[in-house]
Amino acid sequence: MTKLSIAEFQQIIRETLPVAAQYSPEIKTLEHGRAVIRLPYRKELLRPGGTIAGPVLMALADLAVYAAVLSAIGHVVLAVTTSLTINFLKKPAPAALTAEARLLKLGKRLAVAEVEIFSEGDPEMVAHATATYSIPPER
Amino acid sequence: MTKLSIAEFQQIIRETLPVAAQYSPEIKTLEHGRAVIRLPYRKELLRPGGTIAGPVLMALADLAVYAAVLSAIGHVVLAVTTSLTINFLKKPAPAALTAEARLLKLGKRLAVAEVEIFSEGDPEMVAHATATYSIPPER
Amino acid sequence: MTKLSIAEFQQIIRETLPVAAQYSPEIKTLEHGRAVIRLPYRKELLRPGGTIAGPVLMALADLAVYAAVLSAIGHVVLAVTTSLTINFLKKPAPAALTAEARLLKLGKRLAVAEVEIFSEGDPEMVAHATATYSIPPER
Amino acid sequence: MTKLSIAEFQQIIRETLPVAAQYSPEIKTLEHGRAVIRLPYRKELLRPGGTIAGPVLMALADLAVYAAVLSAIGHVVLAVTTSLTINFLKKPAPAALTAEARLLKLGKRLAVAEVEIFSEGDPEMVAHATATYSIPPER
Numbered sequence: 012m013t014k015l016s017i018a019e020f021q022q023i024i025r026e027t028l029p030v031a032a033q034y035s036p037e038i039k040t041l042e043h044g045r046a047v048i049r050l051p052y053r054k055e056l057l058r059p060g061g062t063i064a065g066p067v068l069m070a071l072a073d074l075a076v077y078a079a080v081l082s083a084i085g086h087v088v089l090a091v092t093t094s095l096t097i098n099f100l101k102k103p104a105p106a107a108l109t110a111e112a113r114l115l116k117l118g119k120r121l122a123v124a125e126v127e128i129f130s131e132g133d134p135e136m137v138a139h140a141t142a143t144y145s146i147p148p149e150r
Numbered sequence: 151m152t153k154l155s156i157a158e159f160q161q162i163i164r165e166t167l168p169v170a171a172q173y174s175p176e177i178k179t180l181e182h183g184r185a186v187i188r189l190p191y192r193k194e195l196l197r198p199g200g201t202i203a204g205p206v207l208m209a210l211a212d213l214a215v216y217a218a219v220l221s222a223i224g225h226v227v228l229a230v231t232t233s234l235t236i237n238f239l240k241k242p243a244p245a246a247l248t249a250e251a252r253l254l255k256l257g258k259r260l261a262v263a264e265v266e267i268f269s270e271g272d273p274e275m276v277a278h279a280t281a282t283y284s285i286p287p288e289r
Numbered sequence: 290m291t292k293l294s295i296a297e298f299q300q301i302i303r304e305t306l307p308v309a310a311q312y313s314p315e316i317k318t319l320e321h322g323r324a325v326i327r328l329p330y331r332k333e334l335l336r337p338g339g340t341i342a343g344p345v346l347m348a349l350a351d352l353a354v355y356a357a358v359l360s361a362i363g364h365v366v367l368a369v370t371t372s373l374t375i376n377f378l379k380k381p382a383p384a385a386l387t388a389e390a391r392l393l394k395l396g397k398r399l400a401v402a403e404v405e406i407f408s409e410g411d412p413e414m415v416a417h418a419t420a421t422y423s424i425p426p427e428r
Numbered sequence: 429m430t431k432l433s434i435a436e437f438q439q440i441i442r443e444t445l446p447v448a449a450q451y452s453p454e455i456k457t458l459e460h461g462r463a464v465i466r467l468p469y470r471k472e473l474l475r476p477g478g479t480i481a482g483p484v485l486m487a488l489a490d491l492a493v494y495a496a497v498l499s500a501i502g503h504v505v506l507a508v509t510t511s512l513t514i515n516f517l518k519k520p521a522p523a524a525l526t527a528e529a530r531l532l533k534l535g536k537r538l539a540v541a542e543v544e545i546f547s548e549g550d551p552e553m554v555a556h557a558t559a560t561y562s563i564p565p566e567r
Contacts, residue, residue, distance in 0.1 A: 029194045030203040055168045059227035064169040066212050070205035088198040096235040096374040098401050100394040115417050116378040123376050139393050141376055235513040237540050237558055239533040254556050255517040262515050278532050307472045308481040333446045337505040342447040344487035351483050366476035374513040
């Protein structure tokens, strides 16, 4: 069971994450250690080549991992990314993106997750990321 | 010598990279294979903990590598990131950020760069990234 | 269908990959874009803490990706790793390891794969890796 | 000042790191947060293409970071790698390798380092790595 509801995570985004909030992310699923987030398409996301800019996918991957971590440890907003690796596999079409994050490890101090990102209507993965979050000791 | 002027890169940002343009990046240096970019501080960049959100640093790192790549190969806007790894070393204060990218390798098909990010007024590095760009064959 | 048989890959290891051959890897599965490799335990694999040394897991991950790539493109031994990221999730016990690699992308020039590594008898993943291989143009 | 001498680190390798010891690494420099290690060439390090196998470079990078970490925290052999990213920039010739690691961050729980690897006689970097080590709490 998730330790944070979709409504609670939407509120965290709205009130404390303006960088993510600007993309109007939609939390589709929030389970213990797993999150699915959809990013609606807007033409402001594009870069040369008619594809969505890499930093948008990185922001989406990071947000999905944050959601997956909080779903497992609860409302610990001070959990922070310590590292992230992303591989861009295919140029995403100008369309909505969906990221699915799942925890690979949940330790006391570190959580590690992987993220798969898809472009709506395309079965092939467009990006894959792994990220590590540091969990604050005092909670 | 750089194959792209600062003014030309600023124009690429302004006209084709809205995701980066929103942060009003200032290109301080553009040499062959090396770029320094400053990101002015705004409170919209913050996340819980009073620090700058990770995706802002990722976007800055990616932009700095893009600049370093184009400084070496010229106006090839279709060069795209194929992978990026970032390590967050220290929570950046609410202040401007400066990223310095330098090419580690410039091949025909791939360029690899590393990026060091500093927070203004702090001598300790706040993040370190490496990124690979794919260079389109036809140019 | 795999473009390389298990026997052919075992021969590549035996004749051309002494660094991998020293670990006596057993190829359990080789399908198109997917490979499972088992590494028998020996006490020479240990490091302080009674756990298997990180470089052994890196070598295993790299070999599993090489197998997955060749299973999809055939006997192209000059395919080489261009990058690899590994996250160590849990200290593996002194036991055999199993790595499962699957291709996330197979392009003309680059292949990207992810690898999950398990310690025999433990359902929790001990390491996760992603790697990119460069595929030589002339083949 | 280093908290571990070259002789002490050589002893750690000889007595507790058989995976590294097999490559007969030579510790050239050990300063606080910085280590230089040379790996002599042997033909058993090769892979198809007449170049040194990737896992050898990964093992060397990891060892150099371990040395840099211990030079800063002392004889804490239970420090372990939590993640490593390597970019292969150029196929190393059949020659000795030299890795130079330097700490980018030394925290209470995590240390982050970068590593540059060169092939003897070649001024161009052949590989670049970043790695994170977890430092055990009780010491």
